[in-house]
Every structure is written in C-alpha cells, then in structure tokens.
Amino acid sequence: MRLLDTVGGPADLKDLTDQQLADLAAEIRDVLVETVSRTGGHLGPNLGMVEITLAMHRVFDSPRDRLVYDTGHQTYVHKLLTGRAAEFGSLRQQGGLSGYPSQAESEHDIVENSHASTSLSYADGLAKAYRLRGEDRHVVALIGDGGLTGGMAWEALNNIAAARDLKLVIIVNDNGRSYSATVGGLATHLTSLRTNPRYEKILDLVRTNLGRTPYVGPPMYEVLHGVKKGLKDVLAPQGMFEDLGLKYVGPVDGHDRAAMEDALAKAKAFGGPVIVHAVTQKGFGYAAAEQDEEDNFHQVRPLHKPRGWTDVFAEELVAIGHRRPDVVAITAAMLHPTGLAAFASEFPDRTFDVGIAEQHAVTSAAGLAMGGLHPVVGLYATFLNRAFDQLLMDVALHKCGVTFVLDRAGVTGEDGASHNGMWDMSLLQLVPGLRLAAPRDGARIGELLNEAIEVDDAPTVLRYAKGEVFPDIEAIDRIGGTDVLVRTGTDVLLVGIGSMAATAVDVAERLGAQGFGVTVVDPRWVKPVAPELVELAGKHRFVVTIEDNGRAGGCGTAIAQAIRDAGVTTPVRDFGIPQRFLDHAKRPAVLQEIGLTGQGLARDVIEMIAQHPTDALASEPDTASGRSGGA
Numbered sequence: 116m117r118l119l120d121t122v123g124g125p126a127d128l129k130d131l132t133d134q135q136l137a138d139l140a141a142e143i144r145d146v147l148v149e150t151v152s153r154t155g156g157h158l159g160p161n162l163g164m165v166e167i168t169l170a171m172h173r174v175f176d177s178p179r180d181r182l183v184y185d186t187g188h189q190t191y192v193h194k195l196l197t198g199r200a201a202e203f204g205s206l207r208q209q210g211g212l213s214g215y216p217s218q219a220e221s222e223h224d225i226v227e228n229s230h231a232s233t234s235l236s237y238a239d240g241l242a243k244a245y246r247l248r249g250e251d252r253h254v255v256a257l258i259g260d261g262g263l264t265g266g267m268a269w270e271a272l273n274n275i276a277a278a279r280d281l282k283l284v285i286i287v288n289d290n291g292r293s294y295s296a297t298v299g300g301l302a303t304h305l306t307s308l309r310t311n312p313r314y315e316k317i318l319d320l321v322r323t324n325l326g327r328t329p330y331v332g333p334p335m336y337e338v339l340h341g342v343k344k345g346l347k348d349v350l351a352p353q354g355m356f357e358d359l360g361l362k363y364v365g366p367v368d369g370h371d372r373a374a375m376e377d378a379l380a381k382a383k384a385f386g387g388p389v390i391v392h393a394v395t396q397k398g399f400g401y402a403a404a405e406q407d408e409e410d411n412f413h414q415v416r417p418l419h420k421p422r423g424w425t426d427v428f429a430e431e432l433v434a435i436g437h438r439r440p441d442v443v444a445i446t447a448a449m450l451h452p453t454g455l456a457a458f459a460s461e462f463p464d465r466t467f468d469v470g471i472a473e474q475h476a477v478t479s480a481a482g483l484a485m486g487g488l489h490p491v492v493g494l495y496a497t498f499l500n501r502a503f504d505q506l507l508m509d510v511a512l513h514k515c516g517v518t519f520v521l522d523r524a525g526v527t528g529e530d531g532a533s534h535n536g537m538w539d540m541s542l543l544q545l546v547p548g549l550r551l552a553a554p555r556d557g558a559r560i561g562e563l564l565n566e567a568i569e570v571d572d573a574p575t576v577l578r579y580a581k582g583e584v585f586p587d588i589e590a591i592d593r594i595g596g597t598d599v600l601v602r603t604g605t606d607v608l609l610v611g612i613g614s615m616a617a618t619a620v621d622v623a624e625r626l627g628a629q630g631f632g633v634t635v636v637d638p639r640w641v642k643p644v645a646p647e648l649v650e651l652a653g654k655h656r657f658v659v660t661i662e663d664n665g666r667a668g669g670c671g672t673a674i675a676q677a678i679r680d681a682g683v684t685t686p687v688r689d690f691g692i693p694q695r696f697l698d699h700a701k702r703p704a705v706l707q708e709i710g711l712t713g714q715g716l717a718r719d720v721i722e723m724i725a726q727h728p729t730d731a732l733a734s735e736p737d738t739a740s741g742r743s744g745g746a
C-alpha cells in the first residue's frame with residue numbers, strides 16, 4: 116500500500132518519520148508525473164511544491180489556519196494531502212477535480228480565482244478578520260516569484276508591513292520562473308541572493324555544523340542568526356523586505372522539507388507578518404521538466420500541437436515587424452503562450468516583458484504610443500479585465516494607437532471559471548473610440564492585424580480563441596467591411612462573430628435543410644457596429660447574433676441597440692455564453708453544455724421562428740449546400 120493512501124488529511128502527516136516523509140514525497144512526484152502527463156495541467160509548478168506543501172501542512176493546522184495559494188495552479192500536492200488522492204486521476208476533467216482550489220471540493224480550499232498576485236490581499240483580509248474576531252488562527256499565503264511581480268502584491272505588502280500584529284506568514288516560492296524566467300528588478304534581486312555561492316556555502320556551514328550540536332546548537336544558531344543575517348547583508352544585501360518593516364526568514368532550500376518546517380515554525384512563532392523566502396526549482400525531481408527551456412513544463416503541452424490561432428498571429432507579427440520598425444511588443448510574463456516569442460527573437464530590443472503586470476503593460480503601452488511607437492500588447496482575454504481602467508483612461512482617453520491581441524478569448528474550458536475569455540467584448544463596448552475585431556480564421560487574423568496597426572489614434576483589439584485555428588472561410592461577397600459567407604434567403608440574418616462564424620455557417624445549413632433562407636455575415640470589426648448590419652437587418656425577418664463572449668453587454672446587445680436606434684423593427688435574438696461562472700471541462704464539452712453549437716443554435720432559432728408566426732413564406736434556398744454562388 117502506498118503511504119499516500121494512508122494520508123486522509125493533514126493530521127496523518129504529523130507523525131510520519133523523516134524517511135516516511137521522503138518516501139511520501141517520492142510517491143507524490145510519481146503520481147504527479149503519471150497523472151498530469153495524461154490529464155494535462157501544471158506539472159512543473161507542482162513538482163516544485165512537494166516539500167513546501169508537506170511542511171505547510173505539518174507546521175500549520177489547515178483549515179483552522181488558512182492556506183491561500185496565489186494563482187492556485189500549484190495546489191495539486193495540497194489536494195493530494197487533503198483527502199483527494201483517490202480522485203486525483205479526474206484532474207481538470209468534466210465533473211472531476213479542478214486544476215485550482217475549489218471550495219466545493221474541500222474545506223482546505225479557499226481562493227478559486229486563478230488570476231495572479233491576489234493571495235496577499237486575501238491573506239491580509241483574512242488575518243484582519245481573525246484578529247478582529249479574536250480567533251487565534253494563522254494565515255499562510257503562498258506566492259511565486261512571478262506572482263510577486265504583480266502590482267496587487269505590493270499594494271498588499273505595503274499594508275501588511277504596517278500591521279505588525281497580523282498572524283500572517285508569506286511564503287515566497289522563488290523558482291526564478293513565471294512561464295519563462297521572471298523579469299524585473301525584484302527578480303534580479305532574488306536571483307542575486309539565490310545564486311551567491313559564498314553566501315550559500317556559509318549558510319550550509321552554519322546550518323549543518325550547528326545542527327549537529329544539540330543544546331549548544333539551537334541557541335548558538337540564534338546568536339549566529341544575526342551573523343547570518345549580517346552575512347546576508349554583506350554577501351547579498353537584501354533589505355528590501357526588511358526595509359518595508361517585514362520580518363524576513365531565508366532564503367531556505369524549498370526542497371529540504373525539514374528546513375522548510377524549521378523556517379515555518381520560526382515564522383509561526385513570531386506572531387506577526389513574516390516572509391519566508393523559499394528557493395525551489397520548477398519541475399524539481401523530473402529531469403524532463405527541469406531541463407525544459409521554454410517553461411519547465413509550466414503547462415504540460417501535447418506532443419503534437421496543431422497549428423493554432425496563436426501561431427498565425429506570431430508569424431504575422433514578425434512580418435509586420437520587418438515592415439514597421441515602429442511596432443513593438445509587450446507581454447505580461449507570457450512570451451510563448453501569447454505567440455510573442457518569435458517577434459522577441461527577431462526583434463529583442465522591441466519586445467518588453469513586464470512581468471505579471473497587465474496594468475503596467477497597458478499604461479506603459481500608452482507611453483510607448485505617446486513616444487511615437489505602435490505597441491502590440493499580447494494578453495489572454497481574461498487577464499485584460501485587470502487592466503480595464505488603464506485601457507479606458509490611459510490608452511483610449513488619450514487616443515493612443517495601441518493594438519491589443521487577446522488570445523484565449525471565449526470558452527477556454529479546462530482552466531475553469533476565471534480563465535474563460537468571456538468578458539472582453541462586453542467590457543470593450545464601453546470604451547469610446549476603441550475598435551474591436553474578431554477574426555473568424557487564420558486569414559482574417561492577418562487581414563485584421565494589418566488593418567489594426569494602421570490605426571494610430573485609437574486602441575484596436577483583436578480577439579481569438581484557444582487552440583487549433585479554424586480552416587479559412589472565404590467570403591462570397593463583401594458589403595462595406597462585412598463579409599457575406601452564405602446567402603440563401605431572407606428569413607434569418609445570422610451574424611457570426613469571430614470563431615462563431617463557422618458555427619453560424621453550420622446553423623445556416625441546418626436551417627436550410629428545414630426550408631429557411633439565411634444570410635450569414637461576419638462583420639470582422641464588431642465595434643463600432645457596422646452600418647451595413649442595420650441595413651441588412653431591415654431586409655430580413657429575424658436577426659440572430661452568435662458570439663463566444665458573455666451575453667451581458669456583448670456584441671449582440673450592441674447590434675440590437677444599433678438596429679433599434681435606426682428604427683428598424685426586425686426582432687433580434689443574441690446568443691452567447693450565459694452570464695455565469697462556468698465549471699471546468701474541455702472547450703467542446705462546455706460549448707455543448709451552454710448550447711453554443713450548430714445543432715443547439717439551429718434548434719433554438721427554429722423555436723424562435725415558430726414563436727413568431729407570420730404569413731411570409733420561407734424563402735426558397737438557392738442551393739442545397741446553403742451557400743449561393745454569389746451575386
């Protein structure tokens with residue numbers, strides 16, 4: 116029987132021997148590699164968290180003491196140790212364990228949001244609440260070096276440092292990586308501390324020799340602690356946290372479970388805010404992950420990755436970079452996932468990685484534009500939420516020519532509710548002057564990106580889905596800037612937005628089979644609403660819009676408003692993602708569940724038509740395929 120099978124919860128860890136704990140750590144690593152290589156997920160980050168998590172659960176008493184994980188992608192070990200080992204094989208599957216903390220799964224889980232740099236703020240609030248309620252409970256926040264490059268983390272540290280009586284322990288899991296190497300002054304500072312050979316040797320000497328001298332050792336260690344600290348200051352001046360007024364413990368070898376427990380016990384005993392600086396390696400214990408240059412298996416990637424939307428963008432931007440020396444690129448610690456790595460290797464001086472700092476990225480882009488350049492900011496759609504005010508008041512208010520490229524727009528699926536890119540097209544409707552494009556395929560990414568970078572007096576946005584890019588859908592006609600994809604009659608005007616244009620063509624075929632005449636259009640630029648959409652609406656019995664975005668305030672709402680404002684009375688039905696937090700599952704399964712499929716939509720449209728009886732005959736479709744020959 117595996118040791119892991121005897122661990123029903125953290126209490127079962129308390130009496131294990133050092134050898135048993137070492138064996139348990141090895142078992143956990145085997146489970147991580149075996150499971151995550153099958154299910155997908157964050158293998159690298161979790162391999163680096165084995166000993167830290169064991170130490171956290173042995174020193175603290177979860178859930179009485181609250182463990183708060185930043186981003187939450189590194190909580191697989193936490194899940195294995197809190198009674199979920201038996202179901203761990205269902206990780207990230209529909210109906211299975213989430214890849215992030217989940218309150219519904221366990222009382223040991225609290226923060227479900229996977230947006231980085233939030234943990235210290237949660238911890239600050241929790242610790243203040245326990246203090247006010249007179250509850251003797253600790254809060255432990257686990258934040259990575261990447262998470263620490265986010266502005267929110269420093270807003271929280273500023274407050275925590277002033278609250279000397281908060282029972283709050285902050286563990287900085289410093290593996291030097293976000294996806295790629297963590298950037299910025301903080302990272303350089305942490306690196307210098309981590310890699311100073313003289314400091315490490317002296318630290319080992321102090322720890323090993325003193326550890327061998329019971330009775331004399333520990334008190335002597337305390338005395339020498341001052342020396343060690345002094346040495347640190349001499350060898351690697353790192354008063355940064357202490358200058359803030361925060362007690363600092365470390366750096367500690369984050370793969371030495373006993374040393375981590377010592378440090379955490381010391382921090383716990385302190386009774387006020389303490390930072391424990393743990394040094395780890397992403398992917399530790401699994402050579403392939405340790406040696407993976409790109410991101411240490413941050414995310415386990417399929418061996419054969421089909422050509423994706425991201426790849427098309429990456430190639431197009433390099434071509435633009437050669438043509439337009441004023442074009443520069445900005446990433447928030449996601450160079451590879453957003454497709455900017457190719458541009459970076461071609462134009463290293465024109466690529467800026469700002470760390471996990473989307474707010475800074477956006478306002479810095481405004482500065483770059485004011486300075487005469489044309490920035491292209493690559494983000495995941497959901498993470499733009501964090502920089503909305505910067506987009507609105509720093510970029511748009513000043514009419515800056517900045518182009519945003521939002522990857523992972525729409526339903527992403529397996530990373531759960533906070534990762535779906537379902538908010539951007541609603542938020543962006545609010546931004547005066549902003550122009551928003553939703554490419555339906557790879558060809559349109561190139562077309563629209565080149566149109567976007569020509570706009571130098573307003574923000575432009577492209578947004579496209581996660582995964583394999585769709586086959587090109589050629590237009591049979593163009594009206595204004597709107598592509599006509601199908602034209603068989605005037606019963607229904609189907610407006611397919613972005614990745615939903617392909618779905619709209621599928622719906623048209625299903626409606627055609629039921630005798631309805633349909634026009635399918637792709638406006639390409641969905642904000643501002645194209646005037647030709649209003650004209651076309653006036654020539655059809657119904658208008659249906661389909662978007663891979665939340666329905667609230669989405670493109671459908673804007674199109675319906677434009678039609679109404681023009682006095683056109685054609686009924687409009689907008690389809691999109693229901694405005695709720697979606698459970699994790701693969702993208703196709705989620706789309707099926709929310710009815711955003713050709714079959715589901717065709718059924719709903721037919722039902723809608725049935726509810727509006729009219730004497731107008733359904734138009735005869737021109738061809739069986741549903742795509743007329745043009746004209």
Ligand SMILES: Cc1ncc(C[n+]2csc(CCOP(=O)(O)OP(=O)(O)O)c2C)c(N)n1
Nearest residue numbers: 160229230231259260261262292293294498
């Ligand atoms: C606001 C935000 N931007 C980007 C991301 C994407 N992201 C997920 S994990 C990660 C890197 C986190 O690095 P770190 O905090 O050092 O944790 P590690 O993976 O190294 O353990 C990033 C950039 C995110 N989750 N949230």
Ligand SMILES: CC(=O)[C@@H](O)[C@H](O)COP(=O)(O)O
Nearest residue numbers: 186188229414452523530581
């Ligand atoms: C945790 C996090 O924010 C990302 O690592 C997320 O898992 C996105 O994964 P993809 O890059 O596969 O969309």
Ligand SMILES: [Mg+2]
Nearest residue numbers: 259260261292
């Ligand atoms: Mg890191």
